[in-house]
Amino acid sequence: MMRCLRLLVVGLLLLAAPGSAAPSAEQVKDVARDLVCLCGTCNRESLATCLCGTATSERALIGDMLHAGQSRAQIVASYVERFGPMGLAKPPEGYDVVWVVPLLMLGVGVLGVRQILVYWRGNRKAPPAGGPAHMAPQKSSAYDDKLRADLNEFES
Amino acid sequence: MVDIGYFAICLALAAGGYAVFASLLGAHRHHEGLIRSGENAALVLCGLYTVAALCLWYAIFTKDFQVQYVAENTSRSQPMQYVLASLWGGQSGSILFWGWVLAIYTGATILLNRHRYRALMPYAVAVLSVSCVFFAILSVFAADPFIRLPFTPQDGNGLNPILQHPYMAIHPPLLYFGMVGMTVPFAFGIAALIAGQLDNTWLRAMRRWLLIPWMFLGGGLLLGGKWAYVELGWGGYWGWDPVENASLMPWLAATALLHSVMIQERKGMLKVWNMVLLFFTFFMTIFGTFLTRSGIISSVHAFAQSNVGDYFVVYLVLITVGSAILLLRRLPDLKAENHLESFASRESAFLLNNWILLALLFAVLWGTMFPVISEALTDEKITVGAPFFNQVSIPMGLVLLFLTGAGPLFAWRRTSQESFRRNFGVPALWAIVTLVAMVLFGVRDFYALVSLTLCGFVTGSILLEFARGIAARRRTSAESVLRACYTLLTKSRRRYGGYLVHASMLMLFIGFTGTAFTVDREVVLSKGESAAIGAYTITFQSLAFGDDDTKSVSAAALTLERGDSFLATLVPQRHFYKRAQQNTTEVAIYSRWFEDFYIIFVGSAEDNASTKFQIYINPLVGCVWWGAGLFVLSSLWTMWPSARDRRMARLDRESSQADTWEPTLAPS
Numbered sequence: 001m002m003r004c005l006r007l008l009v010v011g012l013l014l015l016a017a018p019g020s021a022a023p024s025a026e027q028v029k030d031v032a033r034d035l036v037c038l039c040g041t042c043n044r045e046s047l048a049t050c051l052c053g054t055a056t057s058e059r060a061l062i063g064d065m066l067h068a069g070q071s072r073a074q075i076v077a078s079y080v081e082r083f084g085p086m087g088l089a090k091p092p093e094g095y096d097v098v099w100v101v102p103l104l105m106l107g108v109g110v111l112g113v114r115q116i117l118v119y120w121r122g123n124r125k126a127p128p129a130g131g132p133a134h135m136a137p138q139k140s141s142a143y144d145d146k147l148r149a150d151l152n153e154f155e156s
Numbered sequence: 157m158v159d160i161g162y163f164a165i166c167l168a169l170a171a172g173g174y175a176v177f178a179s180l181l182g183a184h185r186h187h188e189g190l191i192r193s194g195e196n197a198a199l200v201l202c203g204l205y206t207v208a209a210l211c212l213w214y215a216i217f218t219k220d221f222q223v224q225y226v227a228e229n230t231s232r233s234q235p236m237q238y239v240l241a242s243l244w245g246g247q248s249g250s251i252l253f254w255g256w257v258l259a260i261y262t263g264a265t266i267l268l269n270r271h272r273y274r275a276l277m278p279y280a281v282a283v284l285s286v287s288c289v290f291f292a293i294l295s296v297f298a299a300d301p302f303i304r305l306p307f308t309p310q311d312g313n314g315l316n317p318i319l320q321h322p323y324m325a326i327h328p329p330l331l332y333f334g335m336v337g338m339t340v341p342f343a344f345g346i347a348a349l350i351a352g353q354l355d356n357t358w359l360r361a362m363r364r365w366l367l368i369p370w371m372f373l374g375g376g377l378l379l380g381g382k383w384a385y386v387e388l389g390w391g392g393y394w395g396w397d398p399v400e401n402a403s404l405m406p407w408l409a410a411t412a413l414l415h416s417v418m419i420q421e422r423k424g425m426l427k428v429w430n431m432v433l434l435f436f437t438f439f440m441t442i443f444g445t446f447l448t449r450s451g452i453i454s455s456v457h458a459f460a461q462s463n464v465g466d467y468f469v470v471y472l473v474l475i476t477v478g479s480a481i482l483l484l485r486r487l488p489d490l491k492a493e494n495h496l497e498s499f500a501s502r503e504s505a506f507l508l509n510n511w512i513l514l515a516l517l518f519a520v521l522w523g524t525m526f527p528v529i530s531e532a533l534t535d536e537k538i539t540v541g542a543p544f545f546n547q548v549s550i551p552m553g554l555v556l557l558f559l560t561g562a563g564p565l566f567a568w569r570r571t572s573q574e575s576f577r578r579n580f581g582v583p584a585l586w587a588i589v590t591l592v593a594m595v596l597f598g599v600r601d602f603y604a605l606v607s608l609t610l611c612g613f614v615t616g617s618i619l620l621e622f623a624r625g626i627a628a629r630r631r632t633s634a635e636s637v638l639r640a641c642y643t644l645l646t647k648s649r650r651r652y653g654g655y656l657v658h659a660s661m662l663m664l665f666i667g668f669t670g671t672a673f674t675v676d677r678e679v680v681l682s683k684g685e686s687a688a689i690g691a692y693t694i695t696f697q698s699l700a701f702g703d704d705d706t707k708s709v710s711a712a713a714l715t716l717e718r719g720d721s722f723l724a725t726l727v728p729q730r731h732f733y734k735r736a737q738q739n740t741t742e743v744a745i746y747s748r749w750f751e752d753f754y755i756i757f758v759g760s761a762e763d764n765a766s767t768k769f770q771i772y773i774n775p776l777v778g779c780v781w782w783g784a785g786l787f788v789l790s791s792l793w794t795m796w797p798s799a800r801d802r803r804m805a806r807l808d809r810e811s812s813q814a815d816t817w818e819p820t821l822a823p824s
Contacts, residue, residue: 025677025678026676026677026678029676029678033543034543036539036541043397044539044541045390045395046390046541046542049390049391049392050390051389051390051741051756051758051770052739056758056759084536084537085536085537085538085539086537086538086539087539088538088539089539089541089542089543090539090540090541090543090544091526091530091538091539091540091544092538095530095538098522098523098526098540098544099544099548101522102515102518102519102522102523102548105515105518105519105522106515106552109511109512109514109515110511112511113507113508113510113511116429116507117496117499117504117507120425120492120494120495120496120503121495121496121499122495
């Protein structure tokens with residue numbers, strides 16, 4: 001607890017230091033959005049929104065690094081160096097599969113829907129001879145539409 | 157009392173076992189007495205579970221700290237209103253609560269179907285009892301909430317401070333009623349397969365039992381969002397936490413099922429698919445519980461790691477294998493009765509709805525499980541956080557939003573070009589007007605523009621449906637517009653109640669879109685200092701500290717103004733709970749009808765000379781809460797039995813008393 005408080009105070013003082021030309025909180029948060037808090041109690045909350053002492057001091061550190069002229073990539077790399085790839089809010093390069101699979105699922109789903117529709121279209125029953133279904137399909141008319149709309153309404 | 161509780165749960169286990177045995181044997185021998193005996197045993201199980209739950213509550217209320225669960229999940233200083241919530245605040249108590257809720261559902265299913273669906277009931281009772289037995293086994297052998305400590309502690313640990321909130325007292329039970337309730341439609345599905353009664357009877361039997369947990373689950377998720385918004389202090393309401401996802405996934409599956417069963421009811425199609433979807437929905441409720449309780453994922457909601465995970469794995473395997481075998485046996489009886497007339501039809505729209513809902517579900521499942529899979533394969537721990545879920549779910553959500561508006565515009569069987577033009581004209585016009593208005597209003601965010609345009613489309617679609625219904629009624633009767641609208645809603649609850657549910661989804665999406673315009677500011681202020689955020693000005697007035705038995709409180713007072721108008725005095729706080737050694741934030745929110753001003757007290761410098769605040773201006777967030785309310789009310793409206801339903805139930809009752817039934821057990 002004391003450690004958290006110390007970190008909180010240090011973080012606040014760093015951010016609130018008078019005369020500091022540190023980057024704005026928005027710039028810091030923009031970088032912090034790529035990272036998650038790994039204090040162990042916040043459950044990997046975004047470093048941009050986490051309110052614990054560790055997150056506050058880490059954001060202060062990001063502010064210092066931005067102030068020192070480091071790029072976003074350098075700051076993120078430094079965080080990963082300290083905490084491992086678990087510190088990134090989304091999987092690092094080399095984990096493209098995480099993005100590919102949902103797309104693949106969408107594609108497989110499209111194929112599945114198409115197959116079902118084609119199967120349904122082919123699932124026509126042989127109409128009884130002489131019955132109304134035996135009649136040649138006619139072009140839809142406003143009357144058909146009206147009938148269908150009424151039937152829909154009736155069925156509901 | 158705890159001994160009585162433990163004894164009751166052991167007896168419930170035995171009663172459940174007997175209910176399974178008697179129901180199956182009774183159905184096999186067509187022996188009504190045995191079937192009734194099985195039902196009565198299940199009712200006894202319900203009573204015994206109630207006794208066990210009341211015993212644990214008694215131990216919690218009387219602060220019997222010799223009971224380990226009580227010592228771990230409550231304390232002397234815990235406010236009385238949250239003592240109730242301690243029943244489900246820990247692992248073993250929540251498993252007992254789960255079993256109790258399931259027993260209540262089982263009892264209600266039996267009592268409401270004493271004279272209906274007699275061919276299905278013995279098997280449904282058997283399936284429900286098997287589920288009860290599983291949770292009773294967990295309570296007896298793996299997560300016994302009645303274990304006594306060898307000593308009596310002076311005080312308990314207390315409920316996690318962040319759970320001590322009114323929303324948290326309601327949100328978990330709602331989710332439990334949602335997750336557990338999915339067992340009932342599953343039981344009817346399995347019963348239909350075993351009994352070979354695969355017409356629409358089982359759909360009629362289970363439809364309302366599907367709507368009830370679906371409403372609880374959706375309501376619980378949204379209430380959880382409200383809790384996160386006011387308690388967790390990060391300005392949002394949905395964080396894609398694995399446990400949130402675990403509850404969302406069965407809701408998505410159930411939503412898909414609610415739509416696709418309509419095709420089966422009207423057209424006799426999708427019979428196999430609906431069974432699969434029903435099993436999958438139930439599977440996801442158990443899988444979600446497994447995720448929460450096994451400790452395999454890291455979550456703010458997760459319970460401590462324990463050996464219940466092994467039991468869940470066995471149960472999941474049994475569910476999967478058992479369902480698959482039954483389904484395969486009955487495949488020849490589940491052939492589609494009709495064909496598709498046209499791709500441009502309501503049937504196709506429902507298929508697309510199923511496609512996008514399931515794609516979203518699998519994306520969420522994949523993102524939730526990926527860290528576990530990745531660690532197992534590469535031994536490297538990685539995080540899949542909100543950026544992944546947002547990136548994947550937003551486009552899919554927009555397709556779903558489009559289908560919410562477009563689906564009802566397609567006619568069953570086929571939609572001619574002419575009616576397509578006629579049906580889509582008005583909603584498309586609404587969409588275009590909304591798009592132009594938003595662009596003129598200065599909205600430039602791509603997803604926000606698409607989302608709001610689609611919201612315009614859905615609004616047009618819903619209004620068109622109501623306008624047509626009202627016009628049709630007024631043609632045949634001299635009703636006023638309001639009267640005609642009311643008649644539509646009461647006479648066609650399912651159809652027009654469904655449109656109201658769509659309207660609630662529309663409001664939710666409008667609320668979600670508001671996140672694109674969130675203003676996020678951090679300010680450090682000294683006393684008397686002001687800061688301008690958007691059109692608002694806050695002035696830091698004072699800082700105060702307090703202390704009681706349970707917590708230390710730091711509070712800041714700020715005045716909020718807009719222009720020259722004073723709006724409110726806001727008092728954001730930080731609490732430090734002494735026993736749990738845990739900080740919590742108590743945010744201050746000033747709500748206007750179109751946006752929230754949301755302020756968090758982050759902390760003060762050591763000399764209290766300056767204090768840091770995190771501020772969010774959240775536009776449209778109120779639509780989420782209004783949408784949540786409308787969702788629950790419209791779902792209730794849709795499922796409420798109409799006069800026609802009550803008449804049908806009476807007829808069912810009368811005919812079942814006159815008829816004899818013969819369940820078919822012949823192998824296919």
